[in-house]
Amino acid sequence: METPRSFAAVDVIRAKRDGGRLTDEQIDWVVDAYTRGVVAEEQMSALAMAIFLRGMDTAEISRWTRAMIESGERLSLAGSRPTVDKHSTGGVGDKITLPLAPLVAACGAAVPQLSGRGLGHTGGTLDKLESIPGWRAALSTSEIQAQLEDVGAVVCAATSGLAPADKKLYALRDVTSTVESIPLIASSIMSKKIAEGASGLVLDVKFGSGAFMKTLDQARTLASTLTSIGVDHGVPTTALLTDMNVPLGRAVGNAVEVAESVEVLQGGGPSDVVELTVALAREMLALAGISADPAAVLASGEAYETWCRMISAQGGDPSAPLPTPAHVHTVVAPASGVLASLDAYAVGVAAWRLGAGRARKEDPVQAAAGVLCLAKPGSAVTEGEPLLELHTDTPDAVPAALEALEGGFSIASAAAAPEPIVRETIRGTV
Numbered sequence: 001m002e003t004p005r006s007f008a009a010v011d012v013i014r015a016k017r018d019g020g021r022l023t024d025e026q027i028d029w030v031v032d033a034y035t036r037g038v039v040a041e042e043q044m045s046a047l048a049m050a051i052f053l054r055g056m057d058t059a060e061i062s063r064w065t066r067a068m069i070e071s072g073e074r075l076s077l078a079g080s081r082p083t084v085d086k087h088s089t090g091g092v093g094d095k096i097t098l099p100l101a102p103l104v105a106a107c108g109a110a111v112p113q114l115s116g117r118g119l120g121h122t123g124g125t126l127d128k129l130e131s132i133p134g135w136r137a138a139l140s141t142s143e144i145q146a147q148l149e150d151v152g153a154v155v156c157a158a159t160s161g162l163a164p165a166d167k168k169l170y171a172l173r174d175v176t177s178t179v180e181s182i183p184l185i186a187s188s189i190m191s192k193k194i195a196e197g198a199s200g201l202v203l204d205v206k207f208g209s210g211a212f213m214k215t216l217d218q219a220r221t222l223a224s225t226l227t228s229i230g231v232d233h234g235v236p237t238t239a240l241l242t243d244m245n246v247p248l249g250r251a252v253g254n255a256v257e258v259a260e261s262v263e264v265l266q267g268g269g270p271s272d273v274v275e276l277t278v279a280l281a282r283e284m285l286a287l288a289g290i291s292a293d294p295a296a297v298l299a300s301g302e303a304y305e306t307w308c309r310m311i312s313a314q315g316g317d318p319s320a321p322l323p324t325p326a327h328v329h330t331v332v333a334p335a336s337g338v339l340a341s342l343d344a345y346a347v348g349v350a351a352w353r354l355g356a357g358r359a360r361k362e363d364p365v366q367a368a369a370g371v372l373c374l375a376k377p378g379s380a381v382t383e384g385e386p387l388l389e390l391h392t393d394t395p396d397a398v399p400a401a402l403e404a405l406e407g408g409f410s411i412a413s414a415a416a417a418p419e420p421i422v423r424e425t426i427r428g429t430v
């Protein structure tokens with residue numbers, strides 16, 4: 001067997017620092033050596049900053065992704081149904097996985113959603129589901145496979161062996177100001193999804209104040225990078241570019257987002273959540289080769305039945321009352337008119353400060369904390385009418401939440417017509 005080549009980390013760092021491209025061998029070596037602790041944290045910090053400043057071309061990004069996949073195990077979740085996966089780059093009030101996974105499963109696909117917890121102003125899917133009494137996030141690979149076969153949908157914690165290089169590198173990027181790099185974000189997301197064995201992938205790439213990517217242009221570049229990595233690895237990948245300037249739906253937090261998802265599954269809920277859930281479901285079903293109409297399946301109640309089975313299979317009680325907050329503070333409209341703007345970032349930070357999110361990964365979250373947006377842009381409001389409800393178990397968190405909301409909404413005599421939530425679609429076929 002050929003012995004893999006080894007390099008000096010400083011030479012790899014220097015090559016990228018000076019704007020060169022890394023060879024396949026350099027990438028394979030540096031990712032593997034970093035995972036094994038041979039390349040030191042300070043050397044990888046320097047390389048991550050060089051990549052941040054100099055970028056990588058598509059072939060380098062694809063190879064970097066492959067090296068991160070190879071750092072750990074690959075799951076095979078293939079069973080009797082076609083498997084299709086979804087990933088969102090994260091936003092405020094983004095509870096879409098909750099109605100989407102059971103909806104697509106009710107249409108006949110298998111949907112494994114290996115998810116994470118929240119950090120910063122965007123919430124985590126597992127934190128939301130953990131507000132359901134009894135629900136369990138940690139499943140073994142065989143439990144995931146059995147539930148996919150039986151129910152068709154699983155939302156659970158990612159197993160620890162998936163892309164360990166990404167786990168280390170993501171933690172390092174977080175503390176070295178190298179998160180917002182398209183090559184590093186794209187390889188991080190796709191290494192985990194490809195290692196999970198996705199056979200088709202739909203990406204919700206968000207842009208706007210509440211998203212990683214602030215502009216549509218940046219989101220488009222990220223989406224094309226993500227789809228080209230998918231195609232390069234044989235995974236058909238579709239990306240929807242979606243608006244995250246305004247929170248999705250009315251609920252932002254944990255239990256409140258579960259309650260809103262259940263409303264959607266029961267045929268109601270806010271129209272933007274329904275619109276995005278159905279749009280993503282259509283793309284997932286197209287990749288799975290299933291011709292069902294997700295809007296009709298949502299209206300029929302079948303997706304809600306699948307939700308109940310999915311929650312029960314993981315120990316949760318879908319009919320148990322959800323936690324309620326010890327304290328509710330109402331923000332009222334300061335004037336009459338039309339709500340002209342409601343800033344996703346401001347609402348996300350407010351919900352986080354109320355206890356819905358965490359500042360460090362070991363912090364607990366409050367199940368009942370969050371923000372309810374009683375009006376959305378375009379709604380007529382009257383002075384003194386409730387606009388936002390701040391939910392928390394720790395009332396001393398309210399002043400900091402109110403501070404986050406300063407300038408976060410505006411009332412005018414008229415508001416611009418709302419734009420569609422899905423702006424563009426990029427399809428990568430193999």
Ligand code: URA
Nearest residue numbers: 170184185186188189
């Ligand atoms: N999500 C990821 O998994 N990785 C990133 O780098 C950013 C968002």
